[in-house]
Amino acid sequence: xxxxxxxxxxxxxxxxxxxxxxxxxxxxxxxxxxxxxxxxxxxxxxxxxxxxxxxxxxxxxxxxxxxxxxxxxxxxxxxxxxxxxx
Amino acid sequence: xxxxxxxxxxxxxxxxxxxxxxxxxxxxxxxxxxxxxxxxxxxxxxxxxxxxxxxxxxxxxxxxxxxxxxxxxxxxxxxxxxxxxxxxxxxxxxxxxxxxxxxxxxxxxxxxxxxxxxxxxxxxxxxxxxxxxxxxxxxxxxxxxxxxxxxxxxxxxxxxxxxxxxxxxxxxxxxxxxxxxxxxxxxxxxxxxxxxxxxxxxxxxxxxxxxxxxxxxxxxxxxxxxxxxxxxxxxxxxxxxxxxxxxxxxxxxxxxxxxxxxxxxxxxxxxxxxxxxxxxxxxxxxxxxxxxxxxxxxxxxxxxxxxxxxxxxxxxxxxxxxxxxxxxxxxxxxxxxxxxxxxxxxxxxxxxxxxxxxxxxxxxxxxxxxxxxxxxxxxxxxxxxxxxxxxxxxxxxxxxxxxxxxxxxxxxxxxxxxxxxxxxxxxxxxxxxxxxxxxxxxxxxxxxxxxxxxxxxxxxxxxxxxxxxxxxxxxxxxxxxxxxxxxxxxxxxxxxxxxxxxxxxxxxxxxxxxxxxxxxxxxxxxxxxxxxxxxxxxxxxxxxxxxxxxxxxxxxxxxxxxxxxxxxxxxxxxxxxxxxxxxxxxxx
Numbered sequence: 001x002x003x004x005x006x007x008x009x010x011x012x013x014x015x016x017x018x019x020x021x022x023x024x025x026x027x028x029x030x031x032x033x034x035x036x037x038x039x040x041x042x043x044x045x046x047x048x049x050x051x052x053x054x055x056x057x058x059x060x061x062x063x064x065x066x067x068x069x070x071x072x073x074x075x076x077x078x079x080x081x082x083x084x085x086x
Numbered sequence: 087x088x089x090x091x092x093x094x095x096x097x098x099x100x101x102x103x104x105x106x107x108x109x110x111x112x113x114x115x116x117x118x119x120x121x122x123x124x125x126x127x128x129x130x131x132x133x134x135x136x137x138x139x140x141x142x143x144x145x146x147x148x149x150x151x152x153x154x155x156x157x158x159x160x161x162x163x164x165x166x167x168x169x170x171x172x173x174x175x176x177x178x179x180x181x182x183x184x185x186x187x188x189x190x191x192x193x194x195x196x197x198x199x200x201x202x203x204x205x206x207x208x209x210x211x212x213x214x215x216x217x218x219x220x221x222x223x224x225x226x227x228x229x230x231x232x233x234x235x236x237x238x239x240x241x242x243x244x245x246x247x248x249x250x251x252x253x254x255x256x257x258x259x260x261x262x263x264x265x266x267x268x269x270x271x272x273x274x275x276x277x278x279x280x281x282x283x284x285x286x287x288x289x290x291x292x293x294x295x296x297x298x299x300x301x302x303x304x305x306x307x308x309x310x311x312x313x314x315x316x317x318x319x320x321x322x323x324x325x326x327x328x329x330x331x332x333x334x335x336x337x338x339x340x341x342x343x344x345x346x347x348x349x350x351x352x353x354x355x356x357x358x359x360x361x362x363x364x365x366x367x368x369x370x371x372x373x374x375x376x377x378x379x380x381x382x383x384x385x386x387x388x389x390x391x392x393x394x395x396x397x398x399x400x401x402x403x404x405x406x407x408x409x410x411x412x413x414x415x416x417x418x419x420x421x422x423x424x425x426x427x428x429x430x431x432x433x434x435x436x437x438x439x440x441x442x443x444x445x446x447x448x449x450x451x452x453x454x455x456x457x458x459x460x461x462x463x464x465x466x467x468x469x470x471x472x473x474x475x476x477x478x479x480x481x482x483x484x485x486x487x488x489x490x491x492x493x494x495x496x497x498x499x500x501x502x503x504x505x506x507x508x509x510x511x512x513x514x515x516x517x518x519x520x521x522x523x524x525x526x527x528x529x530x531x532x533x534x535x536x537x538x539x540x541x542x543x544x545x546x547x548x549x550x551x552x553x554x555x556x557x558x559x560x561x562x563x564x565x566x567x568x569x570x571x572x573x574x575x576x577x578x579x580x581x582x583x584x585x586x587x588x589x590x591x592x593x594x595x596x597x598x599x600x601x602x603x604x605x606x607x608x609x610x611x612x613x614x615x616x617x618x619x620x621x622x623x624x625x626x627x628x629x630x631x632x633x634x635x636x637x638x639x640x641x642x643x644x645x646x647x648x649x650x651x652x653x654x655x656x657x658x659x660x661x662x663x664x665x666x667x668x669x670x671x672x673x674x
Binding site for chain 2: 007010011014018021022025029030033034035037038045046047048049052053055056057059060061063064066067068070071074075078082083084085086
């Protein structure tokens with residue numbers, strides 16, 4: 001394992017990216033899909049509004065993007081901090 | 087060829103495929119039986135995870151749930167997919183790095199306590215057994231409707247097939263059959279949806295069709311649907327729901343999904359930590375193919391059913407009972423669709439007789455109550471018949487429903503049997519058992535679990551539907567928080583974790599029992615199951631996040647007051663946080 005300060009920095013970077021991803025995760029589902037739907041109702045989508053689209057499709061598409069982005073990002077910083085699997 | 091022979095042929099061919107795979111992928115070691123020797127490609131594992139996760143509930147029930155109330159049940163779509171983000175970011179990579187075989191094993195090692203491990207085993211068994219009952223009854227419904235056998239005969243056939251590949255192949259056999267089952271179920275689900283989407287909107291992609299223009303009416307499909315359902319007294323399909331309930335219920339499903347042991351152990355089968363991250367993404371891609379199709383299936387089926395009952399528009403008289411289509415006759419036999427001619431006019435009136443504002447219209451039209459009850463569960467299975475699709479599509483739906491139920495059942499059975507053979511027998515009761523002996527115990531435990539699941543499927547306790555709420559509630563309140571704390575905190579110790587799990591487990595059970603009856607026995611509930619009685623308005627099905635919160639609070643509180651974990655445990659936490667060295671980890 002790398003020395004202590006480098007592994008602390010690696011973990012801090014991981015926590016930071018997890019926090020960013022989970023904020024987006026919450027905004028698209030609980031935000032756009034449920035709580036903010038009344039605000040989004042001015043934007044029409046196919047016979048209904050944007051909030052409905054986020055609740056039934058949009059949030060799922062964003063979830064997929066988030067997981068792939070996280071996997072790509074982490075696999076990159078694993079190498080940067082020298083903690084990847086050789 | 088008649089429909090029955092066609093169904094038999096298609097279902098028979100899919101079963102032959104599963105058994106062929108089982109013989110090809112026999113397990114020779116415990117590493118193969120528990121974790122497919124950690125040699126599963128991440129995309130393959132994603133596909134297997136999708137089949138493992140998508141149960142009879144996803145395949146058979148979900149579109150019907152959405153069709154019933156529309157927007158409000160989007161909670162299932164977001165809840166059952168959003169959990170994968172939690173799984174991918176917070177649990178899967180670290181548990182793969184830990185590199186052992188079962189979820190209780192991580193809890194036992196991280197919290198250096200056989201007691202914590204035992205509590206985890208109990209939670210795991212309650213979650214998995216309640217979940218498996220639903221799969222067996224789902225398989226029973228599909229059998230009895232499409233193969234015209236007794237439900238009991240169908241169940242024994244289904245468990246014989248699961249027996250062959252799960253007992254022979256363990257995780258290895260289950261993984262490759264799940265890949266095949268995914269292919270069968272996704273084809274079965276999407277083909278009818280594509281046909282119906284073209285019929286209604288001209289768009290061959292159902293998720294796009296949902297937001298397209300209804301060809302016949304010339305207005306957007308959802309607008310047309312809103313109009314016909316409100317004309318019959320129902321709430322608008324895209325109408326608003328309670329914000330608090332939707333939020334809590336979605337959260338409950340998300341946390342519960344991330345805490346389900348049979349899903350978590352799938353990520354133990356990939357070669358590397360990096361693969362565990364990718365694999366969660368692929369799993370969600372394969373799940374999304376069905377989950378993006380489901381809301382289209384729901385909305386279009388609702389429209390098709392209303393169209394069948396009111397062929398000349400909802401303003402005109404309903405169809406005569408004697409003129410009803412064949413699919414109604416077929417499903418009447420199963421009792422899942424019922425007609426009662428309340429006003430004796432020989433026609434099928436279908437409307438919302440509970441809506442006070444609609445009573446006047448109903449009286450004017452000479453209606454004396456809704457005459458048709460349709461069980462939500464038949465919607466996907468009857469969909470090809472409702473849309474008058476060719477016979478082979480109907481056979482395909484039968485094979486798909488069975489694939490969904492059996493693949494999930496097998497994953498659950500593996501979680502149960504490995505908890506018994508590895509956590510209880512190998513690491514507790516008979517520590518010096520040989521590898522061969524452990525493999526034999528694992529197979530016997532699997533056979534026993536299949537037998538119990540079949541018996542429970544044959545005599546489903548009347549509470550089968552409610553117990554699913556219990557499975558998700560417990561996964562959210564007990565398993566998920568303790569795993570997360572084990573990874574993200576070095577400070578939480580054995581006392582905190584064990585007490586936290588117990589509090590999550592007990593409080594969640596008590597809350598459910600208060601409204602749904604002690605051990606779900608009807609009539610023993612202490613408070614009536616109505617919103618006025620709920621604590622802060624929280625329905626029992628959405629209690630998971632509250633249980634999780636209590637678990638976290640108790641664990642952190644007690645840990646702060648007691649000694650910090652020993653050095654070697656803190657080192658263990660350090661080591662699971664970095665991927666390096668994952669290849670070297672083994673069962674022991």
